[in-house]
Amino acid sequence: MDSLLDNNITLRIPLKYEIMLNVHGFVTPASFIYGPSEENEPEACMMEKINFTFHVINAGPSMAPNVSVEIMIPNSFTPYHNKLFNILDVQTTAGKCDFDDYQRVCTLSQEKRKIEPLKDIVNFFSKTDKRLMYCLKNDLHCLVFSCNFGKMESGKEASVHIHLEGRPLILEMDETSALKFEVKATVSPEPHAKIVELHKDENIAYVHLEGLHHQKPKPYFRMMIIATSFILGFTVFLFLSYIMWKAGFFKREYKAILQEENRRDSWSYVNSNKEN
Incomplete structure (x- = not known):
């Protein structure tokens, strides 16, 4: 009789979460025109705004805990630290985004206003074909947007919208015939031993923004x-x-x-x- 009452057993089965996070994005417009302006033209930021959109989706069979995405945008010409873009707005459909916000500037510094004929002549005849701008890990020359979406159920999607504005510094760029900005977005879940990530190669997306020089020399030149x-x-x-x-x-x-x-x-x- 005692053996019949003591017939309970507890069985612990370790569970693992199989998740598959995908990220993709695009930018509008895909290119812009830059180059020195006329002498009498007032300094101003880029008329056409730059809009980045990134979509993150959990395509795996399980819930993904504490999902976050990191977006890195080149924001200065190395080795200088003068910023190229103004941050106008950042929106996300889930969670929140953290980034280093700073004051909007649409004028050139006094150093950039100086006319340097010899330097302009050298730049004109030694202009490179294309300059690639990209970000490294913990890069101080880049804009970094860290967005956290929280947990994402299977099939759930979240989006991030970033609106930027080009400063006069990027418009007055004259050292290269073309610029190519490589924007990197990396999505990842909270590190945990019970999480199994599928197709990790789809966790990273690249979006390219191109700038084309108008090929007009400066007026005095x-x-x-x-x-x-x-x-x-x-x-x-x-x-x-x-x-x-x-x-x-x-x-x-x-x-x-x-x-x-x-x-x-x-x-x-x-x-x-x-x-x-």
Whole structure:
């Protein structure tokens, strides 16, 4: 009888969560135009705003605990720390995003306003084809947005929308013919021994934003090119004129040649009269 009452058993079965987090994104517009502005144009930020959108989805069969995504956007030309973008707005459909917010600036610093003709000439003739901007781990030259969505059930999706504005510094860039920004987004769950991540290669997404130079030199540099071309052309003209003068081109006896031709014409006229 006692053995019948003591027939309970507790069986512990370790559970594991199989999750598969995917992230993808895009940017609008995909490219923008930059380059030095005219002298009389007021300094201003980029008219067209840059919008990044990233979607995160849990495509696995289990719930993903404490999911977060890290978005890194290049924000300065190394080795300088002058920021290229203003942060206008950051929105997420779930959870919240943390980032280093700073004041909006739409003017150039006094150092950037200085006219450096020699540097501009070197940049014009040694301009690179394309400059790739990317971020490294713990990169101080990048904007970092860390967004936490909390737990995500299977099939659940969350989105992050980032609105940026280009500062005058990026618009006045003149050292390269094209810029390519590589924006990286990495999604990950909270580290736990019971979590099994499937297809980890889909946890990272890259979005590319391109900038194209308008290929117009600075106004004062255009005037310098015109003046230099005129002086060079006039110098070549004087040099050729001197060579021709030394060769005697301007000392030809045109009068003697003309008299000789008249004499020949007169002789032909006399001979024709005699024949008649």
